[in-house]
Amino acid sequence: MTIPTLNVGVIGAGSWANLCHIPCLQAHPQVHVAAICSRNRERALQAARESGIPNVFTDYRELIACGEIDAVTVAAPNRAHLPIALEAFRAGKPVFCEKPLALSRADAARMEQAARLSGKHHQVAFLFRYLHGLRMLREMAASGEIGRIFYVRVEGGASGELMPGVPFGWRHDREEAGAGMLADVGSHYIDTIRVVAGEITACCAQAVTFPRSLEAADRSLHPVTTDDIASVLFETEGGVRGQFFTGRACPQRRYAEIELYGERGGLRCPLSRGEADRMEISLRGEPYRAVSLPEGQAEEPGRCMKAMMRRFADCCLGQAAKDDQDADFTDGLRAQTAIEAALRSAEERHWVAMESG
Numbered sequence: 327m328t329i330p331t332l333n334v335g336v337i338g339a340g341s342w343a344n345l346c347h348i349p350c351l352q353a354h355p356q357v358h359v360a361a362i363c364s365r366n367r368e369r370a371l372q373a374a375r376e377s378g379i380p381n382v383f384t385d386y387r388e389l390i391a392c393g394e395i396d397a398v399t400v401a402a403p404n405r406a407h408l409p410i411a412l413e414a415f416r417a418g419k420p421v422f423c424e425k426p427l428a429l430s431r432a433d434a435a436r437m438e439q440a441a442r443l444s445g446k447h448h449q450v451a452f453l454f455r456y457l458h459g460l461r462m463l464r465e466m467a468a469s470g471e472i473g474r475i476f477y478v479r480v481e482g483g484a485s486g487e488l489m490p491g492v493p494f495g496w497r498h499d500r501e502e503a504g505a506g507m508l509a510d511v512g513s514h515y516i517d518t519i520r521v522v523a524g525e526i527t528a529c530c531a532q533a534v535t536f537p538r539s540l541e542a543a544d545r546s547l548h549p550v551t552t553d554d555i556a557s558v559l560f561e562t563e564g565g566v567r568g569q570f571f572t573g574r575a576c577p578q579r580r581y582a583e584i585e586l587y588g589e590r591g592g593l594r595c596p597l598s599r600g601e602a603d604r605m606e607i608s609l610r611g612e613p614y615r616a617v618s619l620p621e622g623q624a625e626e627p628g629r630c631m632k633a634m635m636r637r638f639a640d641c642c643l644g645q646a647a648k649d650d651q652d653a654d655f656t657d658g659l660r661a662q663t664a665i666e667a668a669l670r671s672a673e674e675r676h677w678v679a680m681e682s683g
């Protein structure tokens with residue numbers, strides 16, 4: 327019996343393609359990363375050389391049209407997600423797309439519709455879902471371990487942005503990124519909140535940009551137009567309230583953390599790519615204590631990236647069925663809806679109800 331192979335084309339050859347998409351796909355015994363695309367040919371060639379990828383493209387349409395390619399992953403900046411995903415679905419190929427799905431809710435809705443109508447597997451890169459600790463937290467919350475949950479708190483934060491010499495990049499430009507930390511890392515937190523506490527129905531946000539201009543590689547100066555820090559209060563459909571904070575211009579927290587408060591106590595776990603993977607419970611006011619995870623569920627740097635890409639390949643190969651670990655374009659649309667509502671709330675300075683559908 328021949329073992330099927332999935333030939334994947336990776337679109338984007340930047341830091342995330344090289345850290346996550348390419349190596350994690352190549353770790354799957356039945357995946358062949360057959361092509362890579364970047365508009366700058368040198369960049370694509372370098373990634374191809376370093377990872378042993380045989381075909382190089384500078385136009386994503388040509389990669390998608392290539393008969394040898396069975397599935398596509400999108401690791402290009404946010405603005406490029408929509409045209410690439412729509413083209414791939416038109417060509418009948420499964421798509422793995424980076425978060426945030428799009429620049430706006432309207433764009434995300436077009437992508438989600440195309441994904442559904444294509445009948446092909448579609449997935450979005452919300453990788454915290456693959457944490458063993460978060461899975462255990464979801465199960466314990468759902469089984470009523472701490473009683474009714476009334477509050478969720480997510481605390482993030484990363485340093486570096488205000489260091490001298492930070493170059494201007496697409497994440498600083500609202501036209502390219504859609505939003506700053508709200509989209510970049512906030513999208514992960516929104517997805518995590520949704521899976522533990524249900525759909526977000528309304529929010530009230532503050533988004534702060536430190537006024538400054540940064541120098542691009544060609545030495546031209548550009549104003550930063552995306553949020554450096556965002557804090558968001560929210561409510562979910564089940565009446566849970568909560569808050570999340572995300573910032574790139576603040577002292578580094580080792581790991582982000584999600585914490586749930588219920589009638590009888592709290593549950594919490596770090597949010598990492600697998601290097602911090604544990605969870606804790608506090609009951610009746612006692613200090614937090616670790617909950618043992620099943621054997622084999624160990625901490626491992628980068629494990630969630632590998633698990634996420636393996637699931638994409640297995641689902642494309644028909645060897646696994648999508649389950650609630652795997653975020654899809656509908657989840658991407660829901661996160662985009664919350665990002666857009668938070669941006670509007672911050673601009674208009676009041677609570678905003680989520681658009682439905």
Ligand SMILES: NC(=O)c1ccc[n+]([C@@H]2O[C@H](COP(=O)([O-])OP(=O)(O)OC[C@H]3O[C@@H](n4cnc5c(N)ncnc54)[C@H](OP(=O)(O)O)[C@@H]3O)[C@@H](O)[C@H]2O)c1
Pocket residue numbers: 337338339340341342343363364365366367369384386400401402403404406424425426451452453496510
């Ligand atoms: N899931 C996660 O935890 C996670 C973590 C990091 C990043 N990401 C996401 O991954 C995406 C990429 O981020 P990054 O940090 O890797 O960015 P990056 O380092 O700037 O790389 C982006 C790559 O895309 C290429 N590109 C841009 N426009 C393109 C187009 N129209 N067609 C083909 N290639 C194009 C760029 O090269 P050219 O300019 O030569 O085209 C570059 O190779 C973003 O959406 C980001 O949010 C997700």
